[in-house]
Amino acid sequence: xxxxxxxxxxxxxxxxxxxxxxxxxxxxxxxxxxxxxxxxxxxxxxxxxxxxxxxxxxxxxxxxxxxxxxxxxxxxxxxxxxxxxxxxxxxxxxxxxxxxxxxxxxxxxxxxxxxxxxxxxxxxxxxxxxxxxxxxxxxxxxxxxxxxxxxxxxxxxxxxxxxxxxxxxxxxxxxxxxxxxxxxxxxxxxxxxxxxxxxxxxxxxxxxxxxxxxxxxxxxxxxxxxxxxxxxxxxxxxxxxxxxxxxxxxxxxxxxxxxxxxxxxxx
Amino acid sequence: xxxxxxxxxxxxxxxxxxxxxxxxxxxxxxxxxxxxxxxxxxxxxxxxxxxxxxxxxxxxxxxxxxxxxxxxxxxxxxxxxxxxxxxxxxxxxxxxxxxxxxxxxxxxxxxxxxxxxxxxxxxxxxxxxxxxxxxxxxxxxxxxxxxxxxxxxxxxxxxxxxxxxxxxxxxxxxxxxxxxxxxxxxxxxxxxxxxxxxxxxxxxxxxxxxxxxxxxxxxxxxxxxxxxxxxxxxxxxxxxxxxxxxxxxxxxxxxxxxxxxxxxxxxxxxxxxxxxxxxxxxxxxxxxxxxxxxxxxxxxxxxxxxxxxxxxxxxxxxxxxxxxxxxxxxxxxxxxxxxxxxxxxxxxxxxxxxxxxxxxxxxxxxxxxxxxxxxxxxxxxxxxxxxxxxxxxxxxxxxxxxxxxxxxxxxxxxxxxxxxxxxxxxxxxxxxxxxxxxxxxxxxxxxxxxxxxxxxxxxxxxxxxxxxxxxxxxxxxxxxxxxxxxxxxxxxxxxxxxxxxxxxxxxxxxxxxxxxxxxxxxxxxxxxxxxxxxxxxxxxxxxxxxxxxxxxxxxxxxxxx
Numbered sequence: 001x002x003x004x005x006x007x008x009x010x011x012x013x014x015x016x017x018x019x020x021x022x023x024x025x026x027x028x029x030x031x032x033x034x035x036x037x038x039x040x041x042x043x044x045x046x047x048x049x050x051x052x053x054x055x056x057x058x059x060x061x062x063x064x065x066x067x068x069x070x071x072x073x074x075x076x077x078x079x080x081x082x083x084x085x086x087x088x089x090x091x092x093x094x095x096x097x098x099x100x101x102x103x104x105x106x107x108x109x110x111x112x113x114x115x116x117x118x119x120x121x122x123x124x125x126x127x128x129x130x131x132x133x134x135x136x137x138x139x140x141x142x143x144x145x146x147x148x149x150x151x152x153x154x155x156x157x158x159x160x161x162x163x164x165x166x167x168x169x170x171x172x173x174x175x176x177x178x179x180x181x182x183x184x185x186x187x188x189x190x191x192x193x194x195x196x197x198x199x200x201x202x203x204x205x206x207x208x209x210x211x212x213x214x215x216x217x218x219x220x221x222x223x224x225x226x227x228x229x230x231x232x233x234x235x236x237x238x239x240x241x242x243x244x245x246x247x248x249x250x251x252x253x254x255x256x257x258x259x260x261x262x263x264x265x266x267x
Numbered sequence: 268x269x270x271x272x273x274x275x276x277x278x279x280x281x282x283x284x285x286x287x288x289x290x291x292x293x294x295x296x297x298x299x300x301x302x303x304x305x306x307x308x309x310x311x312x313x314x315x316x317x318x319x320x321x322x323x324x325x326x327x328x329x330x331x332x333x334x335x336x337x338x339x340x341x342x343x344x345x346x347x348x349x350x351x352x353x354x355x356x357x358x359x360x361x362x363x364x365x366x367x368x369x370x371x372x373x374x375x376x377x378x379x380x381x382x383x384x385x386x387x388x389x390x391x392x393x394x395x396x397x398x399x400x401x402x403x404x405x406x407x408x409x410x411x412x413x414x415x416x417x418x419x420x421x422x423x424x425x426x427x428x429x430x431x432x433x434x435x436x437x438x439x440x441x442x443x444x445x446x447x448x449x450x451x452x453x454x455x456x457x458x459x460x461x462x463x464x465x466x467x468x469x470x471x472x473x474x475x476x477x478x479x480x481x482x483x484x485x486x487x488x489x490x491x492x493x494x495x496x497x498x499x500x501x502x503x504x505x506x507x508x509x510x511x512x513x514x515x516x517x518x519x520x521x522x523x524x525x526x527x528x529x530x531x532x533x534x535x536x537x538x539x540x541x542x543x544x545x546x547x548x549x550x551x552x553x554x555x556x557x558x559x560x561x562x563x564x565x566x567x568x569x570x571x572x573x574x575x576x577x578x579x580x581x582x583x584x585x586x587x588x589x590x591x592x593x594x595x596x597x598x599x600x601x602x603x604x605x606x607x608x609x610x611x612x613x614x615x616x617x618x619x620x621x622x623x624x625x626x627x628x629x630x631x632x633x634x635x636x637x638x639x640x641x642x643x644x645x646x647x648x649x650x651x652x653x654x655x656x657x658x659x660x661x662x663x664x665x666x667x668x669x670x671x672x673x674x675x676x677x678x679x680x681x682x683x684x685x686x687x688x689x690x691x692x693x694x695x696x697x698x699x700x701x702x703x704x705x706x707x708x709x710x711x712x713x714x715x716x717x718x719x720x721x722x723x724x725x726x727x728x729x730x731x732x733x734x735x736x737x738x739x740x741x742x743x744x745x746x747x748x749x750x751x752x753x754x755x756x757x758x759x760x761x762x763x764x765x766x767x768x769x770x771x772x773x774x775x776x777x778x779x780x781x782x783x784x785x786x787x788x789x790x791x792x793x794x795x796x797x798x799x800x801x802x803x804x805x806x807x808x809x810x811x812x813x814x815x816x817x818x819x820x821x822x823x824x825x826x827x828x
Binding site for chain 1: 304305315316319320323326327363366367368369379381
């Protein structure tokens with residue numbers, strides 16, 4: 001038995017170790033002042049994929065990232081930890097993508113990789129914190145999805161069992177492949193690079209796919225394909241007491257939708 | 268935390284001008300490039316590879332080994348069903364490093380190793396020791412592979428070297444209840460079993476570091492009726508073959524995570540390494556020099572940890588309205604600690620380079636040219652002379668640094684809450700095992716009396732230094748004059764006090780002084796690989812050498828009156 005696995009990864013500014021010059025005066029992130037790192041939850045997603053490969057060594061793990069060419073460093077990192085190959089989806093035409101355009105481009109790229117059984121990704125990236133890209137990719141590929149995955153319990157034939165870390169406990173779910181899984185921060189840490197692989201892939205230049213290579217509808221890419229319009233960015237410190245817990249019921253969700261419409265966030 | 272990337276002085280020595288030649292020799296002019304995917308094409312790539320692996324080791328040391336150190340110190344190993352079980356943290360350390368493919372740093376690639384020379388391997392030991400000196404004893408025993416590689420036959424290498432890479436732990440079983448420093452007195456008996464076609468070991472070994480290991484290198488008496496070192500051979504014993512009982516684990520003052528065992532061998536089957544009778548006089552002696560270099564690196568790692576603990580505490584702790592680091596009395600302690608650490612580190616890597624050059628020439632794979640032979644002899648003499656100075660100074664300075672580290676912490680340092688207390692206990696063995704400080708003085712004796720050290724110092728003094736360093740050079744020259752006077756004092760039997768220790772300390776201080784001047788010279792001439800200047804340490808060491816020489820001469824004169 002073997003599986004074709006895609007892991008979605010992202011290079012992000014290290015927002016967890018911020019210095020005094022981390023923010024620009026206008027409230028945007030000063031990327032130059034922050035080192036670029038492997039998004040932490042994506043590393044955990046890679047680990048989960050590698051666990052599948054540990055059990056079924058014939059499996060193939062492809063890491064895929066959308067970003068500038070310097071993202072090659074996280075591809076090399078993933079290769080040194082055990083991934084089989086890596087692809088960067090990179091084109092100036094992707095500039096200004098919100099989560100909708102990003103997930104569209106990633107979905108096109110995943111289709112181009114050919115057959116796939118499992119797609120893993122981090123729950124969210126530490127620069128945007130949206131947690132939207134994984135689920136949107138699943139929708140665009142018409143795949144079922146398991147979010148907030150914490151542990152891979154078993155995988156046999158086309159049935160996978162995972163635990164999900166939720167606010168009020170741990171849920172064990174069984175799902176059928178093909179499937180998209182987003183992995184949460186409490187999942188096991190990724191293994192360290194392997195010495196031989198670290199040296200072997202130190203200078204690898206990953207394959208780069210531009211917009212034409214993934215055969216998209218061009219108007220769905222980049223700024224054009226992004227309905228999110230950034231009007232203004234404020235520095236906001238949220239206090240815990242401002243949080244609202246929404247019950248899992250039709251009535252409560254209805255109230256949420258109404259309140260979002262009142263605030264003109266949706267609608 | 269990355270214990271390599273946060274310490275630029277390591278990169279400074281990794282990029283020493285001599286490293287290119289060392290890499291080229293180790294790689295036999297890069298003959299394996301193309302044959303193995305990780306074999307470098309040239310010296311620059313080889314050094315980049317060392318840098319990458321050190322960064323990986325530094326990450327694991329900082330993120331795994333160091334956070335485990337305290338718990339490991341408390342828990343320690345124990346015996347279970349005749350098996351030594353490491354503390355849980357030790358197991359995690361070992362497993363993480365093994366899974367990262369790091370258990371064959373200097374092994375040849377055909378046995379899955381990385382084929383690194385000594386300098387980067389010694390750097391890994393320094394880095395691991397900074398995280399946990401006790402664990403570094405277990406880590407550095409992977410170097411047993413080097414003995415097997417250098418002296419065992421092909422069948423043994425093929426069988427055992429890949430196992431070390433896969434995580435088999437190793438020990439060197441030398442000492443016995445009545446054979447400590449005097450290994451010639453080893454009694455454990457090896458007899459050849461004709462019917463089984465193998466050697467059998469019978470007897471007791473004591474104070475065996477990592478004594479529960481999977482693979483043991485055992486020094487044993489193979490020649491019945493002999494009583495000295497020429498009757499000893501060296502054996503490889505595989506625990507899986509049975510015949511070994513772990514009788515007890517010692518309850519130690521420090522390096523408590525490192526199991527020290529008493530072992531009983533009963534008809535244990537073993538393979539001979541190399542030739543009979545060469546066990547002590549050739550194989551163990553070679554390994555012992557490497558082991559002393561290893562203790563040098565453990566000592567420097569511990570000194571680095573002590574410096575950082577002290578520097579951090581002194582910056583954070585406030586008294587009389589300011590950080591205590593601002594008070595001259597505390598600042599002096601910190602300056603001296605840093606200087607001792609820098610001084611022993613530069614001696615460590617100078618010694619390691621000499622060992623690398625020796626091994627490089629021995630391993631050329633062809634006869635040496637006359638020029639190469641001359642260079643080889645020079646490197647070998649240098650390594651032999653520097654190794655005891657390193658073992659002596661690095662371990663004694665590490666103890667002093669651990670002491671001062673507690674001093675900087677004041678009353679808090681006496682409590683169990685701070686790491687300095689563990690460092691203090693862990694440091695104590697460094698000047699004892701693998702040859703006590705007193706034995707290092709004996710090892711240096713010949714060079715002291717035949718003028719070899721003075722010749723060596725003359726080589727360093729002939730180096731052209733930046734003009735700014737001349738006043739410090741002058742101090743070292745004065746120290747050498749006092750040393751000569753000290754050495755020329757009549758050795759009166761009735762004085763009953765031997766001044767060899769003083770002479771050795773002075774020579775070591777002078778050589779460390781010159782090496783620091785050479786480092787400053789590199790920096791003054793534009794080397795930016797370490798952003799911190801070595802100048803304060805060089806100034807301290809030159810002055811220290813000057814003062815030590817004068818003090819020693821005065822004491823010797825006064826005592827001899």
